[in-house]
Amino acid sequence: MNLSFRAKISLTIITVSMAITCVLSMVFYQQSAQTVQENYTQAQMQQLTACAKLFDNTMLDAYSACMYAVNDESLLESIQEQDIDKISEQLDVYRNKNRNIDSISCYLPSRQILLKVNTNGLTEFQVTDEIAQTLQQLLQENSGNKLSPVYARDATSVTQDNLFFYSRKAIAFGGEELAQISVGVNEREIFFRCLQNESSQDTERFILDGDRILSAADIYSLNTQITWPDSGVLVTDVAMPTTEYHIVSIAERSQITEPLRIVRNRILLIAGFLNAAFAVLIFFVVRYLMKPMEELRSSMQQVSGGNLKVRAPVYQNDEIGQLSQGFNSMIAQIEGLIEELVTEKMLKKEAEIEALQYQITPHFMYNTLNSIKYEAILQGAPNTAELLEAFIELLQLSASDRGAFITVKQEMHMVQNYVKLQQFRYADCFQVTFDMQPEAETCYVPRLLIQPLVENAILHGIDHRKRDNQIAISVLCDNGALAIKVEDHGEGMTPEEIQKLLDGQRKSKFSGIGVSNIRERLRLYYGGKAELRFYSEKGNGTTAVILLPISYDAEEYTI
Template sequence: MKVRSIRSKVLIAITGITLLTAAAMAFVFYGRSSRMIEENYIIVLSQRTRLLTDTVDDMLKNVCNIDIKASCDSEVKEELEQYLNDKDEKWLNNISTRLRTFSKMDQAITSMYLVIPGERQVVTTLDYPVYRSGFKEDKLRQFETLCGKNDGPAIMDDLVHSKDKLLQFTEKVTGEDGQVIGYLCANIEEQNLRYDYLEDPSNQELGQIELIEDGRIIAAREQSRMGNKFPVKKYKNFISHSEVTGADKENIYIYCEGSFSGCGIFASVKRSAVLGDLAQMRKYIFGVAAVFGLIAMLAAIYISRIVYKPVRKLMTAMQSIANGEMDTRAEVVSKDEIGLAAEEFNRMLDRIEELIGQLIQEEKKKKDAELEALQYQITPHFMYNTLNSIKCYAMIHNEKEIATVIGDFVELLQTCIRKKGTFLTVAEEIQVLKNYIHLQEFRNGEEYQAAYEIEHEAEQCLIPRLILQPLVENALIHGLDLKNNRKHLTIEAYTSGSRLYMKVRDNGRGMTQEQIEELLKKKGKKTKGLTAVGIPNIQERLQLYYGTQAKLSLKSSVEGTEATIYLPVNRSEDEES
């Protein structure tokens, strides 16, 4: 849609901003609500998982203590040694009866076994069989090997019912000579762990809850997973510490580990299950946003009408001005920014009419000045012709010195008053300086030892016209005037990188640092002629042409004064402009 008026822009802007704000607030509120619900759920789930872990850990600790107590029971040891001595099976029945006393100390214990490897027998607390004999040696050796590897609970094959697996605590039973005569096992069936702890109705929303010990699953909702390896690589970020909470894109994970047994509970829940109750809230939030959007559109239509009325009047006045009706003025209908704009527009029209009148007068004055300038061009030409005639006369009468001085003066005069070109090359500037020094020698009746050290690369660089002449003038008049010996002056120019350096050095009386600072800070008047233009004039011209890229500096001692100018290297007058 093509927007043609400010009214449409205001309408679209207000509606768009309101809808965007409402949508943003809805998304932010919904996002914060979902995060808050999720964070609270994680906290509650962490607390529940920690409580469940501690309960399981306390149970395992109690079972372990019962197993240790039974393995150290003097009656069990005595009856076992009696059996090993006389092989009377009544001792096995007595041991079974004694072990039943220990198995009843905790309901989590489903049975207790006394494994007698030397006799290849197992005494149980079961009603049937009370004991079982004839185990294969390789099976008993495997049992003894697993017992030696595990200090805590371990998943073991049931020696009595070979198809089942048990969670066992195993302790050695030693005789009076300290030799191992048996192993006492406290058995916990996986289904007891599952029913008593993992199938809690309060945890039904959990998609996965498993009891893990040493990288293996010892209890899970699916009985077939008991004894399987836990996928550590898949969940390594969520079981890296004794208590971890985390989440990925789809699930929330909780892991808690018991301090005694080292067994941990790993639980996971789908995020969609946690945030399922937000569906109704989402409908409510976006419904409110839609109502606010409709109200915003109605408000935008009303506000755009109020705003557009003075703008329309101002646009009408502008169109009239564009059609040439310069006496038209905008109607001021309000005291706000638009009314102020209308007042300023009217003042601008008044100023434009005034400037047009001034421009007409200036054009007239400019034409008069051009005519006057054409008339004044006759005077310089008359002066050049007259001086050249005197020069020729002097040469005819063998007054070569006078002729040379007049020739130098003509060149210097042409350089000073010519209109064309603001810049000279370094070579042209040096020629002007030579003429000037020659004139000063003729005028003062003394000789100056001038040396020119001009680098070839610097000769064609452009510099402001007569930028060095005031420095040479100061050196001749103020620096060398009191010297009785040879008056030496050196003019140097060279390039370094993108800069051109020019130096004027004399062997005069020098200046103090205070004099240098006063001279550089002095504000000079721009007057006509050569001798009235000094250091301030040079600084102003450098600032005008180059800004901070050029600078004049002075340093002085009893051996003389050195003035240095540096400015950008340019070999085209277009670059200077």
């Protein structure tokens, strides 16, 4: 039965749809996890609200004790009389009325002493500069009607505990400042009452003032900035209405959803066994249905690799069969068109490169020059013979048919011969330095690539009236590229002059190959992998740089 391709695909989709069980399991897990997290957050909000209320009530008790003490006429009278025993007895009464208070102290400025009453009884301290500074800070931060306590270390405690303080001035009826009353609640007491009793193993709770930790399980983290965790946790934050602090709980999501993950994994395991059984059937069904498509795909890959002789087999007259027939017909047409196009393009490129590269081919010239050279030697003119030898080598390399690419060493040898001729011509008014890395010597470059740049530097870059002109030629391998640089210290060029040079308006006088010719050959051989750049400023010389791929094969980029 010849089924349509659409019917075959539909049958395959129906068979494979059993894998939806896995998706449903994941959706169930995600929704369940979200519900669990919402319930957990709601429960945490209720617990934290209760904790916040307990904390506020504790602080309000401490605040009330402080306000009652500074307005207690009997205590004020004892302070005026400087009766230490009475002051300590009355302070102890306030502390005993509220067991949440850790300590209550009275600072007597006239005598520079601090009376402190806590569970250890009365302790009298001589006020040092540190204690005085702490007391003054407490008084400043507790000024006004602010109900938030001041969080600070107890300077009079050996263990330097952290306390929540309320501090007020005790003022006589006449306006005289008699003393400073301070009530403190220990941070550890707050933690065990408000946080520890409600904490679970996988939850951390903090009391924060902004990002500063006031109370937490880790005492070493107190009075430091909290580091907020990433998205892998649940954060619940409740503001305390009275004291303006925040109580925060942080729990790992993975711990909260652990039971759900176990259920999810069991479901996925069962679904995995079922799908494994169906996979065998699906495999054979899909294999049968997709065989024509696979063969068509294989044919397409071979065509993309350059094999235009391949043809896709045609099994049936369904949609895939019709597609294969159309593909075969298209490839046959493309094969014919490409053959015509390649032939025309190759002929065109060969003609372009031959016209660009072989500008001088009269072999008889260097044969005649050889005769002149030997005559110069017989006549006792070795310098003339050396110059003729350099010129002959230059002509031989230019006119030879050894290929479009030569090694950097050969190219540089030709440039050196060219430099000798030009130095003779211009009476040694310039010097040329050559710097070539050893690993660059065997790299292949297009013939006559460097000489036009050197010629341009000699003819247009230097001042022939001076005797100290310098030209530097360097070739090196840098980051996978071959860098060729020709630098002169001449008069330089403006951007407009550089553009004219690149456009071919300035030609080489020796070979007829100008800068635009170099750019064209780089484009033909390397495409976008090579480039020619000029860097110049008027009066600061010119640097020409060629960047092209490193190649140790003369045929790699030959067209």
